[in-house]
Amino acid sequence: MELTTILFYFFSIATIGAAAVMVFSKNIVHSAFALMFSLIGVASLYVLLYADFIAATQLLVYVGGILILILFGVMLTTQGRSFDYKTITVNLVPASILSLGVAALLIFVFVKTDWMISEVAEPDQTIYDLGMLLMGDYVLPFIIAGVLLLIAIIGAILMATRLSSQSIKNENIE
Amino acid sequence: MINFAANTTYTLPILVHAAVPLTIIVVYALVAIWGERKVAGFIQDRLGPMHVGRWHGWAQSIADLLKLLQKEDIVPKDASRFLFKFAPFMMFAASYAAFAVIPFSSGYIGSNINIGVFYLLAVTSLLTLSIIMAAWASNNKWSLLGGMRSAAQMVSYEVPTIATVLTVIVVAGSLNLMTITEMQAGNDILGFLPNWLIFQNPFLIVAFIIFFISILAEAHRVPFDLPESESELVAGYQTEYSGIRWAMFMLAEYADMLLLSLLGAVLFFGGWNSPFGDFMSGPFWEFFWFMLKGLLLVFVMMWIRWTLPRYRVDQLMHICWGILIPLSFINLVLVALWEVIF
Amino acid sequence: MTDQISNIAEKREMTINMGPQHPSTHGVLRLELDLDGEVIKNTRPNIGYLHRCFEKYAEEMDDYSKVIPYTDRMDYVSAMNQEHGYVIAVERMLEIEVPERVEYIRVIMAEMQRIASHLLGIGAFGLDLGAFTPFLYCFIEREKILDIFEKTSGARLLYNYYAIGGMIKDVHPDFKKDTNEFVKTFRPKIKELNDLLSGNKIFIKRTANIGVLPEKVALNYGASGPVLRGSGVEWDLRKNDPYSIYDRFDFEIPIGKGEMGTLGDCWDRYIVRVREMEQSLRIIEQALEGMPDEGDVTEGIPKRIRPKEGELYARSETPRGELGYYIISDKSASPFRVKARAPSFVHLGLLPAISKGALIADMVAIVGSIDIVLGEVDR
């Protein structure tokens, strides 16, 4: 076996295992950290596919951004007590049926598709093409997404300042 | 079956490559901890360590390391055991992994990938998570408060860091740290100044100041050392740690300091380029110059550490969101304009 | 909508224990804080961890002078001032005069101790705010004072040097020279300290407008010393109710003026201490000049201390504020009741009032700025 193959299986198993822990863990913070391992595993798989830019983006955005946001949300909304993060499973039967159906569908598609296997050569300019595409063909969606994010940030700031000016008020003393 | 014999051609160089930065980090950490004490001693009008190893207590950090190795590894009863034990190693792994793209000299770089800077920033964002992990797993309110603070701080200060790194990339036109370094060779500016980026564009001086303030915050150094501010939060996320795990945190912190300083050296001060053109160049001297630049920045961090008080958490956030981020974006535009005009 | 938000905010409260083992509570003090995020909603100080029954001991002693070593242990960073307060109280009960030279030595010792105590207070305050270096600079100077004390009394912290009616022994022959030397070298150090801390932007940001104590509140809570003066009240027992020979010296009472923020904030309380050190230097200089060279300091010590029946409340200005001794005598050799009114005890009592709405980091600044000594709070 090649080293890359070993690494591929290692990261695949790690990703799937972490995902399983995330789903089955009763503790929501444990789930969040399992999600982290899963995301890092996916990033490693991207690296094995020579998609280094996507791998780094995966780390920066999902692990460094969204996951931290999730953890923040979990920790702040549970009133600061550190061990009250239990989750329970509801709607066991419909959920199982639905997920089994989706799984069957995916396996069916996986088996049925006529996969074309080709040897990937290591590209030496991954980001150059990406940049060209973003600033060329897809410049409009790119800018629209940027404006949307800007509006979201302004909205968030507006909401945050209103809330904090209410709660942080130095009360006068008698 | 795994055929190791066939793989030695791959595995051995990889292991050697991995070992080089590790050696540099460990040796640097031992020197830096001793150095920090000496700097503190000098600033505070005292001697610092003097006894261990006779000459100015040079062996003090080795003795400390041995002491830490022998200490009991305490895990609090209600802690989340796996995460508690894992967090320090993950933190060190994150800062260690980032060293892969640092060009130590023209002859040595761990991995010469195209997206060097981007990879470095992405990997260091794992530091934040490991701090949250340690903070939460300790099951201690002070730890949790410290973890939350540090997460907020690091996430915020990542923005100005990335924005200033972006200004350098605009000038350099590459994300590859090796390429960025190579293009700063030579001494052409005003006839004698080296072609370092900080001299190439006046707005990059502003960028460097913003960058340096942000890395102070990213590396949890005074005046932004709120996550572990000993007078308020006891020791922040490290409160419950002892022995080797605590040593791992310290190692990671010092490694992080060096990493960000070296990044600063690459981005603004010409990386491994000698300040005297061809004089004193060559792979070994390049390594010397590079480390010298990085350690100088580390020294400035220590100097600040022992001089200033620390900010409060809301003031810290205000500096980031209210001053550094707008300034860095305005600066980005100005740098770009300068590049277009000249 | 607003109601909902405030409801959520209320539910989010978390109670946290600051202390008894915490680096910035200056001893074994436990503060129960109700937090909303990092904003303090309520503070409940819990004290008594260092309680040693000073008052009970004082009543059990068979001699008034045996109480003096216990007064040292009340405020252990300004032991000389504690002794001074007790000694003048008993002397007033006995209605005795003390020799001239004794008075001068007492004043010099007390003022040196005031500088030493303020140095510790300021240094620790800086340390609370993360400035480590000023702390050590302060300690270097404090060390010099302690060296002078050690030469004379033999002890560095708990001196037992004052006696009722005199001093235990005469000062060391080098005393005058050493003290003059110290006064000369210390002035520039205050400037150094001002450069490092008082004028530091970050330090001002951390202390100005924080923990504001208005004048009226300060008086109602019985504040005294630098805490009261920081709120702009020109009140110093050395001037307003002179004891010993303080009326002979020319010095000013520094008060807070709200220079960096609101009147009565942490910075004001801090700067009052810095300026007080300068005034203490002035007093020491004048006292060294006026001190008689000859005179037996032990001759005035009475053999038998048995005050007549009566009671009095004698107060003196320690570095922390008004130290009062309320002593009741029933004609026996031991006091019937000794109550010590410790300034730190009173100042800690006003902590909940000035810390409402502050952040945890401000709490550290506030506790540091009122400069408590737990030995005195718990007695």
Added chain:
Amino acid sequence: MKTPEEIFNYLTNQFGEEDLSFESRDIGQPWITVLASKIREVSKFLRDDSELLFDTLMCLSGIHYPKEEELGVAYHLHSTKLTHNIALKVRVPESKPNVPSVESIWKTANWHEREAWDMVGVVFDDHPNHKRILLPDDWEGHPLRKDYVQQEFYQGMPTGE
């Protein structure tokens, strides 16, 4: 600026002779003994009257008088505006040691009254937080009473040496 005698005369004009008495001994300072039930009224007057203006309570001490089987509370007042001092004293029997709290008049009294309760056992009515302050909440007895006997065990731990 008034002497204690003047303050006493001023007070008797306001409150009458029967509630107040002026006392002094061989040495030290004189004091005014006030009837326990009147202490809050008198305190309020002392604080607010324009000729007295006692804005600070310097000290509040609990005292045990074993011979008379009485508890006492001494109030030392002081005016920063007019720079005069006065001492008040309240005596109550051990069997019914209730004294109205002056916490609403001078906030200093809050902790001092708690200490007096803790050490001597004076009960302050209307105190907002009437708990022990220096000793643990479940401690037995009041140490500064002359007849105090230390409990042998505290929560299973021996208290002696």
